[in-house]
Amino acid sequence: MTELLKNHPFLFLDGGMGTMLQAEGLLLGGVPELWNLERPETITAVHRAYAEAGSHVVYANTFGCNRLKMARTGHTVGELIPAAIRNARASGAEYVALDIGPIGQMLEPTGILKFEEAYDIYREEIEAGKDADLIVFETMSDLLEVRAGVLAAKEHGNGKPIFVTMSFEENGRTFTGCSVAAMGLTLEGLGVDAIGVNCSLGPEELVPIVEELCKWTTLPVIVKPNAGLPDPVTNTYNFTPERFGECMKRFVEMGAVIFGGCCGTTPAHIRAMTETVSAMQPVERHPEIPSAVCTANKVVPITEPRIIGERINPTGKKRFKQALIEHDIDYILGQAIQQIDAGADILDVNVGLPEIDETEMMILAVKAIQGITDTPLQLDTTDPQALEAGLRIYNGKPIVNSVNGEEESLNTVLPLVKKYGAAVVGLTLDKNGIPKTEEGRFAIAERILDRALALGIRREDVFIDCLTLTASAEQEGVMQTLHALHRVRYELGLHTVLGVSNISFGLPNRELVNRNFLTMALYAGLSLPIINPNIDSMTAAVRTYKLLANIDRNAVDFIAHYGAETAPAPKAAQGSSMTLEAAISAGLKSEAGSLTKEMLGTSDAMTIVNDQLIPALDKAGAQFEQGKIFLPQLISAASAAQSAFEVIKEHLSATSSESVDRGTIVLATVKGDIHDIGKNIVKILLENYGYRVIDLGKDVPYEDVADATEKYHAPLVGLSALMTTTLPSMEGTIKLLRERCPWCQTVVGGAVLTPDYAEHIGADFYAKDAKETVDIAKQVFGN
């Protein structure tokens, strides 16, 4: 419990600042932080009024005081924050908080602000606010932004208490979709001192949200509501001080202990609140928080067996290794989506390969996967640096895979698990290897648990892997694993993890062995099977177990998955008379893939590309130009061709070093622009024609385009921009390319672009659509 609460059973914060300043003449849209310099007496008077109304803590007038928001004021963070804290101090309040709000720019992937930059913006505020007594983050919406701020506060805040309040809507989520439970799990893990809610709603609407939060955290809970809801015509809030104070009783009864007011509240509201609350006794809470992992938008409680998908891992997979070497993130994302669709609850992410920089790839992979899915991740690496990099940017509470019983591992991995508030998998092995007996493995499990507890890691966050041995080589070891697992689950009370498919290595009918071992392990107490969820029988074994073990009540989930099944789905196009060209024209993805597979039995890969794929695309392209089909149908054909291409790539990487390569093209949506759908359409079409596309994504700095063009010595660079305001970025990129990569040509496109403008900014080509970009590529590469 924080020092502040030792002195006060209930801690009282202040009320609205903006509301008070508007009453003093601040215009709507004005910058309240400037008044720290222009009207310091007014600011101090507001703080004093709150201190006199009973606030123990006043928030310095620094809510928006970051370098981005203050840029247009002509004043620096280093001037404004110390002045604000001085003004707050002068009020005589017991404690002064450095008040930090959202940066005002959205983080990737919705916006363009990078996590690392957000961290640095907060670091600057925290250092400028060194004279405050505590650090509060309020009105937060994006959990990732909160994580950046809290890490900055932990690392640069000299041990000051950290409070965080986020703003939730009636649906129990913030504007960015963060749930109350995810906030509780993640921030308690990060080791902040108190958490809660502020702004957005009045006290009545906040009741269910605070109730939920109390279930998900053992930390002191903060409640700082608005004075009801605002009126758009009068711009006032509708709760009287008395009604506001009265509403606080409910929160005291739930166990909240820190109270304040947000928009629309005045010293009168705070006085009513302190009087009502002080007359009550704090209510002790003892929430039982289950084992759980999460992303900002999704919590997965480990209250029943949960599937961890194992496919994001290069071990034994040539195509995956190739994707890592080529930084082909789309391939990895494809693996993620396929597993989630098949039923994975959590995804294991292993991107280690000797040929690549694992730390860089871990960051890239975690950001990309979190951009398209809210499924929690298990970060799987033996490299502590890559692990920390992944933990730092992960949005939520992940699993770390893994620590083991060796001293070095315990000393390196567990502190990272503690610092970033993750859960961890403990492998029952140490410097002597894997113990043969259940006793040996159980002993290591106990050791790992003790060490984790000693560091303050919750028992519920330690998962143990008793290690599957191969039945063909160590048949007598199979039951030892299951016995150890059973004891860990029921004697230590810890959740268990097991990589299942290793059991069948070297045996025939591996799927049969895997499935039966999985069922045995589930019965023995396996909580988190690591499997390939794309194999139906494995996922089905878990679903069936949940049905039989009375976890899936009334077989709801089981029937949802298997109730409609009448006969096995027909294998697409097997032996049918459909040609690859017809499948592509019709946009039939799975047919195009399976036909290509068949054809590879009799034809050479390049022959299929040149004689089938490309003519089919040419035909679709011609029809598009003639207005016989429209862009959606062209994309549909391109997507079907893409699945044919994927089969060919898989084949080539397994059988030869040959690859399809008609030339390299760098693509980017220019700096400042985040509209990348057009660029993605161009990409898929170019790839289908056999060009190697280096896709730099969106909001790409000039230098990155030049760097990539240099690195790959690309003869052609494609740039897109959708906004008139980002066209100058396109011009800037072309200018830099002219200087640094004089050999390359540029093609530009995007909704607001015209041929004239393209010429004006020095582009070599203007493409009105994706089809025209392909024609230009053919011209540039002469193929």
Place this chain on the structure above:
Amino acid sequence: MIRLTEVDLPQAYRYMGMHTEPDERMQQLAVICEKRLLSLVSPRYIHLVCPIRQTEGGVLCEGTTLLLTGQDIAAHLEGCDRAVILCATLSAGAEAAIRQAGASDVLAGMMTDAMASALTEQLCDAAEQEILAGLPETHPTWRFSPGYGDLPLTVQGDLLRTVNAEKRLGVTLSESGMLIPSKTVTAVIGLSSQPVQKGKRGCAVCNMNKSCPYRAKGVHCA
């Protein structure tokens, strides 16, 4: 708050550049995209009604820092004594839906994007209706947004701060002048006690009217 239960599909198809009836597979994909989009967005709006005054520098929204510059907005608000400052967004959930759809299927990504654009228009229409229902006996102009005519996009920052869009709606403005979440609209609706002459809407004040692909085909974007 506004509930949107379906996407204006014909509009979405037009945004995608489809000028024929979608085939069955396209319709099936649309069902999936629409369901995901509707489950992820949280359509919301905020607004402020404030007195306005025509000044030499532009139309001033009194009690705020917002000054609307240019001849087109001045003409648009001619005869109005108040204005509604509106900001409406589908939220970052729209982006999430577009990214999720596009990750496995470019066409689904494009379709979801077009649907989100259509849904944003639906949101604005519903918001406008709801706002005006609360202001009886006033005569509104149509919605005029930054970037129309000579009302510069650079006014977005002041407009968002005036309605406190970041805190109340989660809407931000990037340094390059983009609204984020991207499926967001800001607009000004003039209010008058007398019936107003509604200016010409659409192509005439649109900056794209020289290069518009819809006009080239003889149709309209909205």
